[in-house]
Amino acid sequence: MTVTLADVAARAQVSPATVSRVLNGNYPVAASTRERVLKAVDELDYVLNGPASALAAATSDLVGILVNDIADPFFGIMASAIQSEIGGPGGRAGGERLAVVCNTGGSPERELTYLTLLQRQRAAAVVLTGGAIEDAQHKAAMDAKLRKLADAGTRVVLCGRPQAPDTGAIALAFDNRGGGQELTEHLIRLGHRRLGYIAGPEERTTTRHRLEGHRAALAAHGIEEDPRWTVHGRYDRRSGHEATLELLRRDPSLTAVVAANDSVALGACAALRESGLRIPDDVSVAGFDDLPFSVDAVPALTTVRLPLAEAGARAGRIAMGREEPPAGGIAAVRGELMVRGSTAGPRG
Amino acid sequence: MTVTLADVAARAQVSPATVSRVLNGNYPVAASTRERVLKAVDELDYVLNGPASALAAATSDLVGILVNDIADPFFGIMASAIQSEIGGPGGRAGGERLAVVCNTGGSPERELTYLTLLQRQRAAAVVLTGGAIEDAQHKAAMDAKLRKLADAGTRVVLCGRPQAPDTGAIALAFDNRGGGQELTEHLIRLGHRRLGYIAGPEERTTTRHRLEGHRAALAAHGIEEDPRWTVHGRYDRRSGHEATLELLRRDPSLTAVVAANDSVALGACAALRESGLRIPDDVSVAGFDDLPFSVDAVPALTTVRLPLAEAGARAGRIAMGREEPPAGGIAAVRGELMVRGSTAGPRG
């Protein structure tokens, strides 16, 4: 039926051991023998049995990438960058690794289950992207799992997620707080005093940090925040649309809306426009992330650029052991304020 | 070191066979025994060894999803839908499967290598998304590979990709030609006679089909096409931007620009605007796909909506054997023309 190592060995008139060594190239094999083996492999169209190989060698060539939402370019860009460094087929790395991205959909259970599945496959490395969920119980379970993975020799890297102390994981954490603060300060400098904030889902670190930055900026400028000015939602345009209408209902005098991310900001723009408000003349809008479409919005979106591709690439290299992890196992990745047309001084 | 089945068996005072059966649940085990085993599993924190299990059972729970560009929501949306039906953790399917998405980056070699890697892992199913590459040699290699996968029992489904005859693959093909034709006909009905077309990469089926539809519409209305009106590029906004400037240079009298997809259309809009042209007053713009951001563009983009999520979900179900494949192994998935603000009658 299916061709095995032994078949190849028979055809090449060598022992299975030799074939294995030719294929793995980590043991001296005479050139003539190697050629004979390769020829047999080719003729028989042999494909290594991954599970068998993983079992015998006690390692696999799988690398897992966990993302919260694969349909969101925020994660797509990171995943793409990570994967290009993992090597995968055609990548610059040597061994061929199967970089697999797993979509948790933001669900704690799926996150955990995927980790178990990866652990089960004896993954060589795992990269977790994006914000973490802040539930204490879930966090404990995650940390335990990460610890176990690390102990089993799987390299664990967090990309855009806060450090998980005592888990052996390397963290490349986005400075969401700093970025959020800078963004709101920009708005305040423009003269805004009544700012709506559309936050992401409550229990996400990303959400909390960006919001904390926003509030820090308000506090630093002595602006007292009205609880009506903050609305929570999901990280998508629809949510931004709904939340904006809600904000407008609560306080029509807002002169600026800060969104959890660019998609939300886009939805906010649509809602404002439908409400007959001009951007930025009547209301300024700001996003976060600087995804590719943000510059094409009309007006172009003021936002905080996160170096997603760079961070992903670095995470990938660290996961492959091709770059030294940062000192202390954690590095902060800063964002950059991009001032564009969607923000201006308030009317009047 | 690591906990094995045997350890669990010892602890539960049963044989390894029994533990295996409890875990797989496909053989009668007395309730009391099962409980004892489960308790031991829990206490020892046992995690099944995937490779060993796959080796012994000669099947794995891996399902591969190949995408051309994971950073593009077009693929992200499909991947997300496919994966939700695959079951993955928390999905509605029974067994826990590891749905993995592999990013080929549009490279033929990587596509092939990923398929080999998946074959190596003895994947349970493989879903290929998006357009295929039209190189004859590559196509032959792909078909051979798909055939081999199918023969080995891997279910192969093509989602948004033309049928690959004699490979045993099921195809859900997007009607790119029909959509393209409808879109251009809409423009012609509005009165446009000089239409620029920004096509995708030359060697892609998607590119060719959409372009053919466009040309069919022109021909049907007796409009002779000027070769200067077509420019090829990539499927991203940058490309749309550049191509539009090029089109304008070649023929400033164009009254409409049809783009290969929505991202390209967005880039086109930006370029037109920078050139001092208004949309749709001076030039109409149309996209393809109807990605989430397209409705938020200003003006909102006229485009052809492709039911990405629906098609992906169906592909996923077929891959899991939970839905009958279409008769003949192929089904056409139609797009729907979405007329919005970016198209209008030509000036004057």
Add this chain to the structure above:
DNA sequence: GACGTGGCAGCAAGCGCTTTCTATACCGTC
């Protein structure tokens, strides 16, 4: 010419699980 030394290839023992076949025990039945 005997011996030491590399360079290569083969043997064989697993890796941790699944599954067929067999064994046991207990039940009801005539």
Add this chain to the structure above:
DNA sequence: GACGGTATAGAAAGCGCTTGCTGCCACGTC
């Protein structure tokens, strides 16, 4: 009370590969 039947557990043979160790041969050295 012997027998067939049913329900459940165990023994053991792999699944296809890797790798430590051994063995052989050819060469160079004194």
